[in-house]
Amino acid sequence: MRASARVALSRENKIMLIDYRELSSVKRAVEVEIPADAVSGEVKKVTSEFARQARIPGFRAGKVPLHVVKNRFLKEIQEEVVDRLLPRFFRDAVGEKSEKPVGNPELKRMDALSEGSPIKFLAEFEIKPKVELREYRGIRVSEPAIEVTEADVEAILERYRESASSYRPVTDRGAGKDDYVVIDLVSSADGMETQRSEKGHVRLGEDSPLPELHESLSGKRSGDQVVIEKSYGEDAVNEAFRGKNVRHEVTLQEIRVQEKPELNDEFARSAGPWEDLEAMRAKIREDLRRHRAQEALRGKRQQIGERLLETHEFDVPETMIEEELSHSLQNYARFLASQGVDIEKAEIDWRRVRDDFRGEAVKRVKRGLILEEIARKESLIVSDTEVDAEIRKAAHESKREFAEVRHRLQHDGGYEALRLTLSQDKAIEFLLGLAVVG
Numbered sequence: 001m002r003a004s005a006r007v008a009l010s011r012e013n014k015i016m017l018i019d020y021r022e023l024s025s026v027k028r029a030v031e032v033e034i035p036a037d038a039v040s041g042e043v044k045k046v047t048s049e050f051a052r053q054a055r056i057p058g059f060r061a062g063k064v065p066l067h068v069v070k071n072r073f074l075k076e077i078q079e080e081v082v083d084r085l086l087p088r089f090f091r092d093a094v095g096e097k098s099e100k101p102v103g104n105p106e107l108k109r110m111d112a113l114s115e116g117s118p119i120k121f122l123a124e125f126e127i128k129p130k131v132e133l134r135e136y137r138g139i140r141v142s143e144p145a146i147e148v149t150e151a152d153v154e155a156i157l158e159r160y161r162e163s164a165s166s167y168r169p170v171t172d173r174g175a176g177k178d179d180y181v182v183i184d185l186v187s188s189a190d191g192m193e194t195q196r197s198e199k200g201h202v203r204l205g206e207d208s209p210l211p212e213l214h215e216s217l218s219g220k221r222s223g224d225q226v227v228i229e230k231s232y233g234e235d236a237v238n239e240a241f242r243g244k245n246v247r248h249e250v251t252l253q254e255i256r257v258q259e260k261p262e263l264n265d266e267f268a269r270s271a272g273p274w275e276d277l278e279a280m281r282a283k284i285r286e287d288l289r290r291h292r293a294q295e296a297l298r299g300k301r302q303q304i305g306e307r308l309l310e311t312h313e314f315d316v317p318e319t320m321i322e323e324e325l326s327h328s329l330q331n332y333a334r335f336l337a338s339q340g341v342d343i344e345k346a347e348i349d350w351r352r353v354r355d356d357f358r359g360e361a362v363k364r365v366k367r368g369l370i371l372e373e374i375a376r377k378e379s380l381i382v383s384d385t386e387v388d389a390e391i392r393k394a395a396h397e398s399k400r401e402f403a404e405v406r407h408r409l410q411h412d413g414g415y416e417a418l419r420l421t422l423s424q425d426k427a428i429e430f431l432l433g434l435a436v437v438g
């Protein structure tokens with residue numbers, strides 16, 4: 001459906017809204033005329049500011065005649081005038097509508113600036129969609145039973161033993177299953193830059209990107225070398241290997257045997273603040289139960305979000321999707337960096353990553369908009385005190401001053417964005433309290 005509203009406002013209001021059109025459910029076009037007196041006034045104001053700062057040979061600072069300044073900096077003055085007028089008159093033009101623009105408007109057409117003449121411009125922009133709420137009380141969710149078995153506890157104890165293990169070099173035999181081997185690896189192929197890896201650690205028999213390695217090294221001793229020829233398909237994890245026949249030259253540097261500590265009271269005291277092994281088991285059991293309860297709660301929250309998406313259908317502005325995608329990609333890049341990946345050097349197809357992330361980004365935006373509307377309807381207000389408490393916690397975790405973090409958020413829009421996020425969280429908790437388990 002397309003709609004068009006033509007409105008002429010008086011010159012006293014310093015604006016003329018020529019046309020306001022609906023391009024889609026979330027996109028609008030607005031045509032505006034900026035009156036000539038507003039243009040002339042802004043030109044004079046900007047020219048005076050330039051004159052105060054202009055440094056022109058033959059004139060004292062601050063004493064340069066305005067006509068000289070205008071001739072010398074005409075292009076810069078015009079650009080500054082436009083940069084000031086367009087956002088202000090765009091904001092005024094759409095301000096009387098009950099719609100909320102999101103992102104920056106896209107300028108489609110604009111008259112050339114001429115002092116003494118009005119300026120017309122046409123801009124397209126997106127708006128926050130109106131969410132018509134469907135029934136959201138009494139959402140049915142399932143809740144898994146929270147159980148912790150002795151096998152679960154033993155698995156955690158085994159992890160502690162793994163982390164406390166020592167590794168003894170062996171030289172009197174060849175490598176075998178469950179041995180840890182230290183290798184140098186050189187991979188080469190036609191049309192590919194040779195890749196080298198030194199002192200890599202591999203556990204024989206464990207899953208790896210190159211399973212042929214285990215059989216090739218079985219029985220080999222320190223100093224032995226093997227060559228593995230392998231053809232890779234287009235789905236290879238290493239992008240450089242895709243569609244190539246790769247030659248892997250492997251040098252076995254060292255064989256090591258893992259030695260785990262004995263599971264007893266002494267081990268429990270060395271592994272943490274426990275008096276004995278039984279106390280360690282009890283704490284592990286308690287932590288597992290608490291963790292699984294948290295997982296069950298997250299699962300119910302996710303189910304509520306999915307039910308809301310199933311019952312609410314509306315278009316989402318591309319601006320909001322792109323913003324959410326940007327956050328997702330930044331988080332993904334930080335995760336890769338935390339895993340030791342050099343983002344600058346890694347061969348990552350960011351376009352494909354973006355495409356993979358898009359579906360979930362759309363869901364998060366839609367879910368957030370629904371929860372935002374529920375919070376508004378149910379008057380789930382987030383106070384400044386609650387926002388400040390969240391900022392204080394984040395500042396403490398990042399070892400920064402609360403006042404500094406708060407000030408930055410208030411000036412870049414992050415403060416109200418955090419309030420919105422907290423209101424969405426309140427809406428989820430509200431829905432959880434009304435949910436039907438079963």
